[in-house]
Amino acid sequence: AMPGFLGVEVWVSESGQRRNATYYWASLEDVQAFSQHPHHLEAKRQYARWYKGFHIVISEVVRSYGDGAFAHLTPNNRVPA
Template identity: 50%
Template sequence: MMLSAAFIFVDGALDEEFFRLDGLIEQAAKATDGYLGVERWVEPEGKKRNSTYYWRDDAALKSFSNNPIHLEAKRQYQKWYEGFHVIIARVEKTYGDGALDSFLPDNRAKFRS
């Protein structure tokens, strides 16, 4: 089993403090036991962003969620974002044709119909 946590947000006034905490959050995520990786997307207009983190299990996601740096950033979100939405999902299957590198466990195998 694996979890994904998609953090979807619209940029607001991003300042130096935002970028400092964002870098620290990235380090904290990578240092969390059970962190599998992250994928980031930006819509063509460039304001709405999606950072989807992948976790081995509930314990890994909970550990990251309780990280003090992550909690500090959450307390200040209103000054940086016009809005946000989080989607947490259980990943049952991943697959692909093997042409894209992936950190996800099942994606290295060729597609089978």
């Protein structure tokens, strides 16, 4: 429910040993505000209760496109032919 939070996609491997969650934010400033929120800071301190480890990648979506067959959190930037 944070401002700028657009949504999340989650993937779990067949074995259940690997998980990936991709969180989408409107801006880097929104990510930074979330990273300093007291609830998030408390959850980070207790991450071992839920996870065996973690790795964070912060990246910027430069372009997003597809054939339009399904909706996605990022806009379809492809111009129809």
